[in-house]
Amino acid sequence: MHDLVARLYPICRSITGNGVRETLRIIQEHIPVDLHEVASGTKAFDWTVPKEWNIRDAWIKNSAGERLVDFQQLNLHVVSYSSPVQRRMRLAELKDHLFTSPAHPDWVPYRTSYYDETWGFCLSKNQLKHLREDEEYDVCIDSSLEEGHLTYGELLLEGEQSEEVLISCHICHPSLANDNLSGIAVAVALAKQLGKVARRYTYRFLFIPGTIGSITWLARNESAVSRIRHGLVLTCLGDAGSITYKRSRRGNAEIDRAMAHMLKHSGEAHEVIDFFPYGYDERQFCSPGFNLPVGCFMRSRHGEFPEYHTSGDNLDFVKAEALADSLSKSKAVVDILEHNRAYLNQNAKCEPQLGKRGLYPSSANREDKRLRELALLWVLNLSDGEDSLLDIAERSNLPFAAIKEAATALAATDLLVPR
């Protein structure tokens, strides 16, 4: 995953343009994602697909012809969606178009202006110090803002059931590693692995520009969203921080409970926070007209780590082990969703004899044996058709895996049948 992050890092992405296409083509080397192109001017609820933005080069040169600010070195230097400009001007005039991150003098901030046609450069505070009032600068942004398309990727992995699990990540950020090449890398790895196994649910992976991408997708797929049973927005999954899960607007959807259970039994520090209508594309999936059971899975919370939306969010900030842990936890929660069913105890009056069916766990480890026996008793006791395995795991405070194993063993006998 870290290799994929590194390969995608240099590309200049925005909410439209060739950077997105190039990113999706690299993703296609791993998973068979489809590319969708939606024309500028297309209506999507209250929004309109914007013009397509592309950029070839940009700089601020001094009179000696030296590039003091250079898009080729770091694409964050140009405000995303900057209109083309080629002028010579003094610092006094240029200053209105320069942005820094005062709190971190070495970092270049990330800035966009999608819906206000303007242009600008981002630079570190230390770079700004070298610009002089008495000098004229050559300023160039070789960009285009024209009718074109919004591009997004979509992958459908069909399962036994047509009910869907939605996995969505935004692909509109330029050289920012955690936000959100990490989310893209985890989504690609998860899709790759799910593609190889039998699936109960159908899985839909979206690689979309933030906000306008999810709005466009929802507008084009309005009638189909009712198939979505569970969903996750993946973002900021590569930093060294502990996991944060932001619940769906419903607050107690199965995905919310599955994530909370998985995190609790991970034994690791984590935080489960309530939904709020600010953040990434869960804002759209959880708008009141859709109210989909989609939560947001992240490590450090976007907006709350210092490197957020600056050049500090680079390849060093993203750790291979953190990506691996995020993937592992994604798979753990998918495992809960896949196996969370209700069963019916066929011998509901008094306990059945476990011994004569060979169900008593044999294990060298006494604690493990006891836990497995308890799991069998809990599954039998609560399989009255009301409680699902996740309900049972929650009430028994046993890990879902133990409950699932017990249900599997019992379902292999005459004692338990799926509801």
Next chain:
Amino acid sequence: MHDLVARLYPICRSITGNGVRETLRIIQEHIPVDLHEVASGTKAFDWTVPKEWNIRDAWIKNSAGERLVDFQQLNLHVVSYSSPVQRRMRLAELKDHLFTSPAHPDWVPYRTSYYDETWGFCLSKNQLKHLREDEEYDVCIDSSLEEGHLTYGELLLEGEQSEEVLISCHICHPSLANDNLSGIAVAVALAKQLGKVARRYTYRFLFIPGTIGSITWLARNESAVSRIRHGLVLTCLGDAGSITYKRSRRGNAEIDRAMAHMLKHSGEAHEVIDFFPYGYDERQFCSPGFNLPVGCFMRSRHGEFPEYHTSGDNLDFVKAEALADSLSKSKAVVDILEHNRAYLNQNAKCEPQLGKRGLYPSSANREDKRLRELALLWVLNLSDGEDSLLDIAERSNLPFAAIKEAATALAATDLLVPR
């Protein structure tokens, strides 16, 4: 408000009599309250309106003719509803009719005997010390207990809706400042201010003797109480203590939630306590046959401050700033009730574009700007017709005022309509 408290302080009030009439006439100088007279003997549910009590003078004189205990100095000296007496007696006999407050030797206790015809004097422990066993005393209570009337005041401020907010305070205590001249003063000020503004709800102010007054009013207005949507009993609102709100019997009525929200966002120490069937007139409004959503708004809890029902509850004990704060908080909660409605987001599928409608808050203060933007997003996200603005304020943990402002701004566009 403190001036009104000071003016009413010397008057000798009881549950009936001229002190109540005089009090209501002074209130009429501020607000157009109606006086109601209910004849002695009138039935009110399980109760009967008692005889009217009036008192002109009372004393205990020593043989030198000095008034050792003097009603003219402090009306608390006479047990309320004392029958007339004019006798000479030794201390041994008199003692059965003398009451002190042993824990506070300088304070005169307040005592009543409404339903047991007797007589008595209250005095400080230090006064009692000067009475001598070997002396005879002239004892006089120049009172009358006769067929007459129970008097109460009522003010109706009509609003757009016939649904009512009930504000009730008891007016039956003699020279006790906090309990309850403070409640009367806050009610008068609130009525005065509400009288000048447009009102959604109709407001009904009751100035009534405790217990028998509310019972009498409920008996005479039984068919009309179903119009009461919210209510507050105002009492002990002038001391320097922090606010206590006692919930209605329903426990989670809108008034209970509005008070809790207002107090929480005040940032000040406060206590919200559960209903119990003991206290002031909320006992009657919350009796099971009515079960009205009426809570009790107070500062220090009656019965739990040392000055309670003693001469220590005097004009010094009541602070102008505390009265002002109680009024301000009363108005804040009225503001919540007035503006708490549910709205419908007309663009419920995905977020609308705030920018093109000029809705993005402009503010020099970044925190304020962020809070106002969040409030807009919360109102949009939760305005599905289920949640009221108070629900949204509670879930978002934002102050009601911010949510109200956001709803007002959104309702001025095409995005939001009242449900």
Next chain:
Amino acid sequence: MHDLVARLYPICRSITGNGVRETLRIIQEHIPVDLHEVASGTKAFDWTVPKEWNIRDAWIKNSAGERLVDFQQLNLHVVSYSSPVQRRMRLAELKDHLFTSPAHPDWVPYRTSYYDETWGFCLSKNQLKHLREDEEYDVCIDSSLEEGHLTYGELLLEGEQSEEVLISCHICHPSLANDNLSGIAVAVALAKQLGKVARRYTYRFLFIPGTIGSITWLARNESAVSRIRHGLVLTCLGDAGSITYKRSRRGNAEIDRAMAHMLKHSGEAHEVIDFFPYGYDERQFCSPGFNLPVGCFMRSRHGEFPEYHTSGDNLDFVKAEALADSLSKSKAVVDILEHNRAYLNQNAKCEPQLGKRGLYPSSANREDKRLRELALLWVLNLSDGEDSLLDIAERSNLPFAAIKEAATALAATDLLVPR
């Protein structure tokens, strides 16, 4: 109760056999319990009544003819349900049939093998030390395992209502005092006392072998269990530990609330724990096909005190005061069940006048007077036909006894009638 425990202690009980019959006959000296005999081979849901086991003697003798392990000294020395054996063997061979309690070298463990035909001896680790590898031992278990009967005792105390309270205890353990002669002794004492008084509910006492006994009883009484309104399994009620109550599977049944209330107002340390499908016969009563409101009343939790299922659980381990306290608390909870009804306030609009009905409590103790007045007010305020006395006790946080007393006083006037 301690005398009964002491008298029953020496008897060798198991899930069937003469020890159970002898135990029940001694119980019959106190209460008129009926004996039921169910033939071996009888089906009971997933189970079959086993062969009947009886034992006369057992030993391990050394070559000098000394009994090194002697059933006559302690019946725990024989694994319950051991098949007969009479052999001479070396320690090497014997060892597979010897069981100790390594953590407590002086104690003899308790061990059973109901469903695996085998034999064995239990002994202390210190006894085992004296057996020598180079010696041959005479090993004898003079037992029989034959078609016969499972025996249990049942006592029905009819009440005004046919709805039942079930009190169940297991009688299958040999010389273990706390587990469960203590439960038997408390059940006998409770039955004796309930037998003498008027009863609202019908009480059914079961003295049954654990697991197979409750399963057999449920199978034979399947159609009748719907009469059971409340139930308790009594076990480990004689040790010096504080009370533990394990809730029924329903979690908030009336018995669960009554126990929690009683324990809370006892002012003593205690623990109320959630149901789990492991333990004593509550496992069967709370199986999903029955889901009866049956909790488990114990002091130290079975399996969690060191003496559990060893010879350390002897007559010294059980204290007369602990038994008395357990009985007293059993009676307190029965008192709640017996008197927990809903009433209707006949004067629901405003408070009634307590004074004119002589209801104001007279008490020298001011706190007691206040509590009794509060109880009257709470009963009046909440007796709207919805809330039972236990609901009122819970909401008011007053002891049930005070609420009951208030309801009794009010029901003697025109103010309150049973719903």
